[in-house]
Amino acid sequence: MVLYLIGLGLADEQDITLKGLRAVQSCSKVYLESYTSILLVDDFKARMEALYGQPVTLAHRETVELEADEILRGAHEGNVAFLVVGDPLSATTHSDLILRARHYQAPGAEAPTPVPVKIIHNASITTALGSSGLAGYNFGQTVSIPFWTDDWRPDSWLARIGENMGLGLHTLCLSDIKVREQSIEDMSRGVLRYQPPRYMLLPQLISQLLAAAREHQVDFLDPERTLAVALCRMGAEESATRRGELVRAGTLAEMLACTEPDEAQRRQDEQDDEAFEEANPTVSEKEMDARREARRVQRAIDFWGEPLHSLV
Amino acid sequence: MVLYLIGLGLADEQDITLKGLRAVQSCSKVYLESYTSILLVDDFKARMEALYGQPVTLAHRETVELEADEILRGAHEGNVAFLVVGDPLSATTHSDLILRARHYQAPGAEAPTPVPVKIIHNASITTALGSSGLAGYNFGQTVSIPFWTDDWRPDSWLARIGENMGLGLHTLCLSDIKVREQSIEDMSRGVLRYQPPRYMLLPQLISQLLAAAREHQVDFLDPERTLAVALCRMGAEESATRRGELVRAGTLAEMLACTEPDEAQRRQDEQDDEAFEEANPTVSEKEMDARREARRVQRAIDFWGEPLHSLV
Known part of the structure; x- marks a missing residue:
């Protein structure tokens, strides 16, 4: 059969x-x-x-x-x-x-x-990228951008993007997804338990691109000059519970600015954090970082929707 | 609407x-x-x-x-x-x-x-190329190989293939199709008449690749060493009147050899041509060339089937 x-x-x-x-x-x-x-x-x-x-x-x-x-x-x-x-x-x-x-x-x-x-x-996304308006002929190799952790920051994809840009080609950057992954702690203790699914969001993808570019001192990724098109949930239809397809172009800095709080919001965030620390005097700096990160993730989800973000 | x-x-x-x-x-x-x-x-x-x-x-x-x-x-x-x-x-x-x-x-x-x-x-062929067994991540820019004529031999695609190979990447080479094209003679006489559809076949595609490589004296395309995968009619099902999908790997020389006549066949072809010239003493060299070309095309169709040939 x-x-x-x-x-x-x-x-x-x-x-x-x-x-x-x-x-x-x-x-x-x-x-x-x-x-x-x-x-x-x-x-x-x-x-x-x-x-x-x-x-x-x-x-x-x-x-x-x-x-x-x-x-x-x-x-x-x-x-x-x-x-x-x-x-x-x-x-x-x-x-x-x-x-x-x-x-x-x-x-x-x-x-x-x-x-x-x-x-x-x-x-697949390799055909749907036509919705960016860019010509398929002008794409070089595709890269996947994996989640960085504190002690694992793979960035071999940066050289691939550089090779493409050196030839005047676009790059399809796929964001990482983690489904049914185990934490390192659980694995080392032999506990079979899965983390909730995680989908890399555009602000994190772009931040990793720019961080790697700074670390390697390359000049082909510049927040103010490098143009990109965000492709989110290609082919998806809007529903009562789900966001539909979203396509948006701009410089990397403009993309990041979409989810950055304005001055008033930033002050409000700081006041919230201070109030939280006063109410919970034993809170650690690590917990406060997690709280700030959760806020950033929520803003990214509010703006871009979840999941499946790609950038070309 | x-x-x-x-x-x-x-x-x-x-x-x-x-x-x-x-x-x-x-x-x-x-x-x-x-x-x-x-x-x-x-x-x-x-x-x-x-x-x-x-x-x-x-x-x-x-x-x-x-x-x-x-x-x-x-x-x-x-x-x-x-x-x-x-x-x-x-x-x-x-x-x-x-x-x-x-x-x-x-x-x-x-x-x-x-x-x-x-x-x-x-x-599209950009997703179907997965059937070659090659990883989509390892493909560079895609090129289209147009039909050459006596006085129009575009070959800018050769440099694109070279750029890809320089980075260790595969190239998807799409073969030309000509549907409802007018001949230059008809166009210059203002006659609206369409040529029969033409689909570039693999032997011609490979011959053009190798001819361009020789003319530009590049070393990245070598008939004996360069490996390729032919993808013909991807997704097509076999029927009484139609050939189905065909995938075949080999060096460029091996691909060409699939449709080259053996020594006995070559002698037979020559005898046929001589007999034809004797029976038609006014036949021109151009007509004889067309006859030989038609024979090559028929052999290519017999082996690879028609149409839609790509090479990766």
Whole structure:
């Protein structure tokens, strides 16, 4: 039988293609890959199940990496759908599943029993970036900007942006998403507990770009001169509970200014913090930093909405 | 009302998304853009009309460039769908229509009456290239390789490939398609007559790559060492009359060898040509060249199938 890798497209369950839907409906088992991206609607699982007429199993990283054989055993016996938000091959993660399918050997079989794989492509951010108004031909390599922590600040992407800009090319910068991640503390104590999902927001993405540019003393990223287009939640429709697609152009400084408090607001924030410290005299500086960070994040969410921010 | 720019995806009428289909069905007029790409099925217009339940108007380059106002007048009065194979914004051509929609002024109106535009993205070759097995992150700028003629051999794309390779990046090379083109002779005589559609085939694409590399004496394209993946008709399904998707990797020389005649075949070709010249003593050298070229094209079609060849 067939293992279908099916792209769900950009935003909701209606972005699947007719061909993709027909394939899903031919399957005896349906997995939704749920760690490289997400659909931008509430209750997406229930909506998908209603559309497909069958249950959907969420496949987390550990399912796909550790239980690939179970997925393939299913595909050996009947059709199996492995659904991926965007295009199924935009993330290289899933090449592994394809290679395993080619070399699959069913339990008890004396020779390999390869599972045929069929790809059904769909839109991803690499096609949706056309909505920036920039020409696809003028894009260089794509980079992912990972969350920095206090002691882990990877920035190899800065050189990639520099290479692109040296050739006069745009760069698609994808912001990090963290779904079902464990904290380092929990991992070191052997506690299996997941952190709430985190999506990098544009102000943090831009701040990391500029911080890396300062640290490496490069001149190709300048807050006042470097132009960018923010692409948020491409393809998403506005709903009562969700923000829709947002596209906005400006210099990096202009983008940051969108969520910076004005002078009056800044004074108000300081007064709030002082009042809080007076009311809670034992509060640590670290807790106060977390409080300020939460305020910044909230302003970013208020302005840009959540999640899935990219910059070109 | 709304002007919908809707991506049809890669290959046939079943590659439209559910959202796209719903939008088409809400429209009072449906155009199919038919000059930047094509669907890979026979009778595609009839199949689309059966699926949509309404007539589809083919929009050629001159329709869109000269009669944009008519399209927009329709969208001012009701919903209009403008369908594009692949993603609607992968070709920058259609930005023009979006800009005109923003500045549209209905006949008799005293102020602009902008037409809202909604984009429904879909897969294009820029997502389908994941099927090459190469990582999307490692691609640099995309190039289009145009048909060379005797006196027009544009090759600025060679420098782009060199820039990508200098950074260790892959290049997506798109082959030229010519639909409803006029010959220079007809144009100079004012005759409106279209040439049959032409699709650049892989052997010609590779030959042009290597010829340009020789002329510019660059060392980054070497027939024996440069590896490539041919992507033909991505997403297309095999049918009684059509070849399906074909993906094949090798050096440029290996790719060319796929359609080169062996020694016996070469001798047979020469004998055929000699017999033809004897039977037609007035045949010109130019006609004989055309005969040899037609044979090469036929071999390329026999091996690679037609149309839509790309190389990464």
